[in-house]
Amino acid sequence: LVQVRRLSKTYGEGEAAVTVLRALDLDIDAGRIVALCGPSGSGKSTLLNIIGCLDRPTSGTYHLAGQDMSALDRTAQAAARLTYLGFIFQSFHLLPDITALENVMLPLQYAGIPLAERRARAESMLARVELTDRMHHRPNQLSGGQKQRVAIARACVSRPRLLLADEPTGALDTRTGRAVLDLLEEIHAEEALTIVIVTHDNSVAAWAHQRIDLRDGRIVSSPPDAHV
Amino acid sequence: LVQVRRLSKTYGEGEAAVTVLRALDLDIDAGRIVALCGPSGSGKSTLLNIIGCLDRPTSGTYHLAGQDMSALDRTAQAAARLTYLGFIFQSFHLLPDITALENVMLPLQYAGIPLAERRARAESMLARVELTDRMHHRPNQLSGGQKQRVAIARACVSRPRLLLADEPTGALDTRTGRAVLDLLEEIHAEEALTIVIVTHDNSVAAWAHQRIDLRDGRIVSSPPDAHV
Numbered sequence A, B: 001l002v003q004v005r006r007l008s009k010t011y012g013e014g015e016a017a018v019t020v021l022r023a024l025d026l027d028i029d030a031g032r033i034v035a036l037c038g039p040s041g042s043g044k045s046t047l048l049n050i051i052g053c054l055d056r057p058t059s060g061t062y063h064l065a066g067q068d069m070s071a072l073d074r075t076a077q078a079a080a081r082l083t084y085l086g087f088i089f090q091s092f093h094l095l096p097d098i099t100a101l102e103n104v105m106l107p108l109q110y111a112g113i114p115l116a117e118r119r120a121r122a123e124s125m126l127a128r129v130e131l132t133d134r135m136h137h138r139p140n141q142l143s144g145g146q147k148q149r150v151a152i153a154r155a156c157v158s159r160p161r162l163l164l165a166d167e168p169t170g171a172l173d174t175r176t177g178r179a180v181l182d183l184l185e186e187i188h189a190e191e192a193l194t195i196v197i198v199t200h201d202n203s204v205a206a207w208a209h210q211r212i213d214l215r216d217g218r219i220v221s222s223p224p225d226a227h228v
């Protein structure tokens, strides 16, 4: 499903250039749950953003379901994100002026789903992350872990084919984090969802099917082709 | 050092009222390291903000070093925060248009410290959180864990008497998180710094002198007077 070849990413130029990803190769089969681990600053979010079509590599190729994503223009990339991808951001990126429920309903609006069904599906997803009693709060009326769960619900509600999760349990206590993993596992079982989950938590990495380690922009500890 | 009596906090009014803290009692001796734990949404950040003079209780009292903080006006509260308190926010709150180094220098500027010394102390603190090679980056050029470390350096550089840390290792890998705890332990040893650290990480709670558990706005698992 995901095929990355000789992927590199450099910020800045000349003396100020910072190379963050270094000619990475990576293959992820459909339906796999892959944990992406590594030290702070090693390039995990950068790699996830490129896979999620939120950023472009400096060089190398990225194919999603056989399609060369670097060949797409911005409009086509945005369409791919809407129909195919779900993204849970490390800093959540909720819309501040609408409620948790309205935030979760938003991806379904772009998909043209009628109001009653949008509301029902969003309420159901918020119940699954245990936020029913906070769904009419706006983000600044929510705790850190509550905002994280809204971001999780929003990413899952549109039933994506590929879910990209950047440290989705980072702000959660153990029990709530486990409830989130249970939710992801249920959706995975229902739909053979492919999941790439960046995490610092070894128990989350152990929960995944396979673990990939990143260090200084290189994959260091997985099978020779990094085929998972 | 910290004395909280019958502290309550309620947001909203009437039907929309949400009671987040419920008549809490808490005593923290100077020089102690206290871990504050509890489920997502239990009131940890709210309690920390009140202790840090960033918010006011709905009822009850809070004394810091014998002084009734609820009796202070906004200006006096701001002065207390500058001279006495260091705060590491759950969402960092770095100034986006200046570099990491400039962010860390900022508290010293308010203290009237000359430029050369501000720079030297900020560079030293950034080195202790392993960010020397990123100190001229702005926050949007930093990873999640790098931003967290800038927030940590900024809170420590002014040598506060009371450090309030809201999940300071949440975005960090195990090794970097351990380096942060080592830094806090060194400063604590140098100056008998009092630390209240909100955390979901049991190894961080174990590192502290004492652990307090919060559940639905009440302290549930510590000695009868919650005296630590």
Ligand SMILES: Nc1ncnc2c1ncn2[C@@H]1O[C@H](COP(=O)(O)OP(=O)(O)OP(=O)(O)O)[C@@H](O)[C@H]1O
Pocket: A134, A137, A140, A141, A142, A143, A144, A145, A146, A171, A172, A173, B011, B012, B018, B020, B038, B039, B040, B041, B042, B043, B044, B045, B046, B047, B090
């Ligand atoms: N402005 C507000 N209006 C209404 N409710 C609020 C407001 N701010 C916070 N809350 C509620 O207060 C409760 C406690 O929030 P707090 O941020 O203290 O939790 P927390 O223990 O820090 O959680 P986490 O571990 O998720 O960070 C939450 O249930 C939240 O929804």
Ligand SMILES: Nc1ncnc2c1ncn2[C@@H]1O[C@H](COP(=O)(O)OP(=O)(O)OP(=O)(O)O)[C@@H](O)[C@H]1O
Pocket: A011, A012, A018, A020, A038, A039, A040, A041, A042, A043, A044, A045, A046, A047, A090, B134, B137, B140, B141, B142, B143, B144, B145, B146, B171, B172, B173
């Ligand atoms: N716009 C930018 N300009 C320069 N360097 C950048 C920029 N954005 C990110 N970086 C650098 O890229 C590196 C990788 O960042 P990335 O966010 O991918 O790390 P990460 O593995 O997700 O870290 P964390 O675990 O701390 O979230 C970091 O060292 C960061 O300083």
Ligand SMILES: [Mg+2]
Pocket: A044, A045, A046, A090, A166, B143, B144, B145
């Ligand atoms: Mg990251």
Ligand SMILES: [Mg+2]
Pocket: A143, A144, A145, B044, B045, B046, B090, B166
């Ligand atoms: Mg919190």
